[in-house]
Amino acid sequence: MSAAGTYTPKPGAAPLPRMIAAQAALETKMLLRNGEQLLLTVVIPTLLLVLFSAVDIVDTGAGKAVDFLAPGVLALAVMSTAFTGQAIATGFERRYGVLKRLGASPLPRWGLMAAKTLSVLVTEVLQIVLLTVIAFALGWSPQGNPVAVLLLLILGTAAFSGLGLLMAGTLKAEATLAAANLVFLLLLVGGGVIVPLDKFPDAAQSVLGLLPISALSDGLRDVLQHGAGMPWGDLGILAVWALLGLGAAGKFFRWE
Numbered sequence: 592m593s594a595a596g597t598y599t600p601k602p603g604a605a606p607l608p609r610m611i612a613a614q615a616a617l618e619t620k621m622l623l624r625n626g627e628q629l630l631l632t633v634v635i636p637t638l639l640l641v642l643f644s645a646v647d648i649v650d651t652g653a654g655k656a657v658d659f660l661a662p663g664v665l666a667l668a669v670m671s672t673a674f675t676g677q678a679i680a681t682g683f684e685r686r687y688g689v690l691k692r693l694g695a696s697p698l699p700r701w702g703l704m705a706a707k708t709l710s711v712l713v714t715e716v717l718q719i720v721l722l723t724v725i726a727f728a729l730g731w732s733p734q735g736n737p738v739a740v741l742l743l744l745i746l747g748t749a750a751f752s753g754l755g756l757l758m759a760g761t762l763k764a765e766a767t768l769a770a771a772n773l774v775f776l777l778l779l780v781g782g783g784v785i786v787p788l789d790k791f792p793d794a795a796q797s798v799l800g801l802l803p804i805s806a807l808s809d810g811l812r813d814v815l816q817h818g819a820g821m822p823w824g825d826l827g828i829l830a831v832w833a834l835l836g837l838g839a840a841g842k843f844f845r846w847e
Contacts, residue, residue: 610698611706618710622676631671631775632718637725639785640664644729649786654816661726661733662811663784668718669744670804673711673751675775681707681759682767690846700846704756711752715744735814739821743814746829747807753836754803760844778804783812803832 605613622628643649644657651659684690693703723731759767780786781795782804788796799805810825 605697607699607702611702611709614693614698614703614706615709615713618707619713622680622710622714625680628676628680631676632668632714633721636664636668636671636718636722639667640722640725641729643785644726650790652787655730655732657726657729657731658733658816659787659812660785661722661731662815663808664722664726665719665744666747666782666804666808666811667779667784668722669715669747669807670751670778671775672714672718673748674755675771676714676755677707677711677752678755678759678771679768681756682762682764682771685759685846686764688847708752711748715748719744733815734818735816736820739814739819740811742826743807743810743822743829746826746833747803750803750807750829750832750836753833753838753840756840756844757836760840760846778802783808801828803829806832 622632640657640660643651643660644655647656681690690703698706726733755771758770762770778784781791781799782802783799784804788799788805788809791799800809806825806828810822810829813819813822813825
């Protein structure tokens with residue numbers, strides 16, 4: 592028979608890393624079970640990659656269409672998860688009081704944001720693996736420095752996460768839903784994802800090139816399609832957006 596005290600309860604919060612990991616796992620499961628999120632994060636990027644690679648709809652320049660499209664679709668996948676999906680999910684959690692309740696739990700608010708970030712990163716890894724496999728099946732021939740690709744993806748995630756949280760923490764849920772989807776569509780068309788930026792007027796190119804989706808897609812394309820070195824200009828643009836977005840989200844985010 593066990594000694595006295597063996598089963599004595601030990602009240603108190605779990606270690607912080609365990610709480611963050613548990614919350615991140617829950618966030619990921621909820622995201623992957625959401626039909627609208629799956630449409631944004633998996634179905635749309637996959638369909639765009641397959642359709643525009645197989646059918647000559649847009650002039651993507653010399654070389655195989657998939658070599659131009661794959662980096663842009665990877666950038667779109669990052670935007671769909673870190674910005675659009677996160678903004679919509681967080682906006683409705685804020686509306687229904689979920690964030691307020693979680694903010695009062697033993698998990699600190701910064702820990703909740705860290706868990707959401709981990710969930711975004713896990714989802715992006717799954718997206719990138721899936722899209723890479725499909726792109727290889729379509730004849731993609733990537734090249735370039737993997738470190739440069741990783742830096743672009745990390746800074747792109749930070750930039751879009753900051754913007755998504757800023758939108759979710761300042762607008763009403765319905766406004767966030769409409770605005771996030773509208774921005775997704777506008778950046779899909781004008782961000783160099785499917786249509787090359789050189790197809791736009793010169794005046795528009797200079798403005799569109801400063802958008803985070805343009806910097807991410809062009810940077811990935813320069814490295815993966817053209818074998819360029821470190822794309823410092825695109826990394827700089829993403830870093831500025833990340834600082835502005837995360838800084839503004841930290842200052843103006845409302846939990847109720």
